[in-house]
Amino acid sequence: MFASLLLVVACNKKADFDYHYYSPEEFATISQYLNLPDLPDDYTVSFPAHLRSAGLFPRPVERDKAVLGRVLFYDKKLSKDGKISCASCHKQELGFGDDIALSKGVYDRSTARNSIALASVSNFSAYYGTDLNGSQAIRFFWDNRAETAADQSEGSLTNEREMDMHMDEVVAAVQAQPYYSPLFKKAFGDDFVTADRVKESISNFVNAMGSYQSKFDEQASKVNDYYNSYTNFSGFSNQENRGLKIYQASCASCHSPIMGRPMLFNASNGLDAVTNPDDRGVGEVTGLAADEGTFKVPTLRNIALSAPYMHDGRFQTLEEVVEFYNSGIQAHTNLHQNLRSGNGSPMRLNLTESDKQDLIAFLHTLTDDHMLADKRFADPFKQ
Amino acid sequence: MRFAFLVFANVLIFNSLAVGQHFYYTPNTVAIPVLVQKQDFGVSTGTAWGNGYDALELQGIYSPISHGAIMLNGFISRSNEVRSNRKEGAGYRFFELGVGAYHALERGSASIFAGVGQGNLYNYYGNENFSDFRVRRYFVQPGLAYADTYFRCGLALRFSRLSYPKGQSSFDIDAQELDAIRKIEEDSPFFLPELGLNGGIILSPFVLAVNLSTVFPDVPGLNFSRFNMSLMLTFELGKVKRTRK
Numbered sequence: 001m002f003a004s005l006l007l008v009v010a011c012n013k014k015a016d017f018d019y020h021y022y023s024p025e026e027f028a029t030i031s032q033y034l035n036l037p038d039l040p041d042d043y044t045v046s047f048p049a050h051l052r053s054a055g056l057f058p059r060p061v062e063r064d065k066a067v068l069g070r071v072l073f074y075d076k077k078l079s080k081d082g083k084i085s086c087a088s089c090h091k092q093e094l095g096f097g098d099d100i101a102l103s104k105g106v107y108d109r110s111t112a113r114n115s116i117a118l119a120s121v122s123n124f125s126a127y128y129g130t131d132l133n134g135s136q137a138i139r140f141f142w143d144n145r146a147e148t149a150a151d152q153s154e155g156s157l158t159n160e161r162e163m164d165m166h167m168d169e170v171v172a173a174v175q176a177q178p179y180y181s182p183l184f185k186k187a188f189g190d191d192f193v194t195a196d197r198v199k200e201s202i203s204n205f206v207n208a209m210g211s212y213q214s215k216f217d218e219q220a221s222k223v224n225d226y227y228n229s230y231t232n233f234s235g236f237s238n239q240e241n242r243g244l245k246i247y248q249a250s251c252a253s254c255h256s257p258i259m260g261r262p263m264l265f266n267a268s269n270g271l272d273a274v275t276n277p278d279d280r281g282v283g284e285v286t287g288l289a290a291d292e293g294t295f296k297v298p299t300l301r302n303i304a305l306s307a308p309y310m311h312d313g314r315f316q317t318l319e320e321v322v323e324f325y326n327s328g329i330q331a332h333t334n335l336h337q338n339l340r341s342g343n344g345s346p347m348r349l350n351l352t353e354s355d356k357q358d359l360i361a362f363l364h365t366l367t368d369d370h371m372l373a374d375k376r377f378a379d380p381f382k383q
Numbered sequence: 384m385r386f387a388f389l390v391f392a393n394v395l396i397f398n399s400l401a402v403g404q405h406f407y408y409t410p411n412t413v414a415i416p417v418l419v420q421k422q423d424f425g426v427s428t429g430t431a432w433g434n435g436y437d438a439l440e441l442q443g444i445y446s447p448i449s450h451g452a453i454m455l456n457g458f459i460s461r462s463n464e465v466r467s468n469r470k471e472g473a474g475y476r477f478f479e480l481g482v483g484a485y486h487a488l489e490r491g492s493a494s495i496f497a498g499v500g501q502g503n504l505y506n507y508y509g510n511e512n513f514s515d516f517r518v519r520r521y522f523v524q525p526g527l528a529y530a531d532t533y534f535r536c537g538l539a540l541r542f543s544r545l546s547y548p549k550g551q552s553s554f555d556i557d558a559q560e561l562d563a564i565r566k567i568e569e570d571s572p573f574f575l576p577e578l579g580l581n582g583g584i585i586l587s588p589f590v591l592a593v594n595l596s597t598v599f600p601d602v603p604g605l606n607f608s609r610f611n612m613s614l615m616l617t618f619e620l621g622k623v624k625r626t627r628k
Contacts, residue, residue: 014571015550015572016568019551020553021553021554186555
């Protein structure tokens with residue numbers, strides 16, 4: 001008897017429990033249309049040390065709303081022709097950007113401007129929204145007309161070139177789909193669909209998108225207080241380290257030394273000598289002369305993936321972008337002072353060919369492959 | 384005495400706050416029989432209390448051969464109330480069978496038992512959220528009991544191997560509960576030493592005893608109900624037979 005007990009004691013089988021998040025009926029409905037796991041993904045955002053030390057922090061994400069927001073983000077039924085979703089212009093493999101100058105919306109209409117990559121929203125999500133930062137808030141769209149990700153989602157849902165819906169049409173489209181009922185119940189306690197709930201859910205999903213596991217981040221986290229030291233990285237090649245130095249000297253004053261939130265909300269970078277009357281940028285929204293011809297200053301995370309570049313996608317490659325900043329800045333009235341030389345004329349970097357290649361090599365280290373492959377952000381719809 | 388008082392107070396205090404509480408294990412009363420000779424037989428019933436429950440306990444002991452005995456124990460707490468009536472809290476049913484050996488002493492007996500028990504632990508958290516576990520326990524239990532004409536007491540150690548062969552849980556429950564469940568899943572099986580004490584008065588052929596059982600040391604983060612106190616009434620047929628002779 002005791003030998004049997006010893007045998008039992010020696011047999012150390014681990015427990016293996018089943019967990020249920022949705023009821024069997026709910027999960028059966030969801031599974032007809034979606035590849036969602038039976039337990040919700042965790043969308044908690046946690047910044048690495050070098051971002052935290054700079055005082056950056058992510059906006060809290062509500063898990064169930066992010067789960068719902070993911071489905072809404074990829075749902076083509078929320079467009080007038082049933083063929084366009086948020087993901088049509090914001091592709092995960094491109095850092096949630098696009099690879100054409102002007103994206104294609106409903107009925108093949110071209111969008112007004114280049115799709116901004118969303119894969120690093122959480123890097124600055126705590127800094128947008130008047131509820132948190134008032135006049136210091138970072139905004140959305142090239143003209144900064146949306147204060148929050150929720151506002152941005154509505155702007156795209158209702159834009160006639162993008163998804164061309166009224167919000168009540170969006171609500172009706174959501175109500176018509178059986179898979180939303182259990183998701184709304186989890187997110188909001190009941191399955192009542194409203195425009196605000198749709199926007200809030202998409203906002204939570206977008207707020208969870210963060211890029212902070214790039215090669216640059218891996219190296220920066222190893223340096224004690226990188227924000228104030230800017231040393232060479234041991235894990236970088238010599239070329240990448242040279243490129244890092246050029247970036248810090250020439251680009252960081254606008255685009256951030258640690259790839260956190262951009263240092264400026266909007267600026268003119270001298271793309272044109274005079275403001276394009278068909279696209280006055282932030283000036284169209286604010287009506288201020290100082291904002292004429294200025295546009296949002298984006299983060300450069302995943303920049304190697306989001307060609308073409310600038311608000312109108314005029315530059316096809318990073319080489320063209322670097323050459324523009326090296327020798328092509330125009331003397332626009334509102335050209336930012338960071339891009340002016342001592343006498344006020346447009347800056348010339350005078351980079352050698354080698355310098356340009358170094359800078360481009362560095363920019364490639366800002367790609368976060370983890371984010372690009374993260375299944376939590378992938379298309380949940382069954383094909 | 385101070386230890387017993389502290390346990391008693393702890394059980395009463397926690398039991399008064401027991402409504403809706405959850406737990407994932409509790410020690411049933413450690414049976415400490417007094418066995419003298421072949422055909423000694425005793426059956427006990429009583430009420431038990433712990434942190435988050437009250438329960439009905441049943442115990443039986445029988446010696447079919449000299450120096451050999453079998454025991455059968457049962458523990459039933461709020462099982463139907465929680466599972467069927469959807470009352471928030473924990474419902475637990477547990478039955479165990481043990482075989483062992485004993486040696487009669489001048490006053491009392493020494494014994495050692497080993498066995499296995501199995502049961503079901505069901506927690507309801509509200510809003511159709513629940514957890515449901517099969518519990519299995521192997522044990523080895525040496526014990527020492529003292530008995531004179533009117534008084535009895537005993538002490539036993541129960542070395543248990545506690546496992547959860549099967550289980551399911553809703554995911555959308557309190558984070559602390561989910562953490563406990565996940566920790567159980569990760570860390571089981573558990574090897575738990577348990578201490579049993581009892582003391583009672585003998586009103587032949589009945590014995591009225593208070594029993595204290597506890598898991599020691601504490602196992603934090605698992606939401607185990609650590610203490611169990613019971614009041615048991617035992618009928619000892621063996622004693623009746625010996626008296627009649």
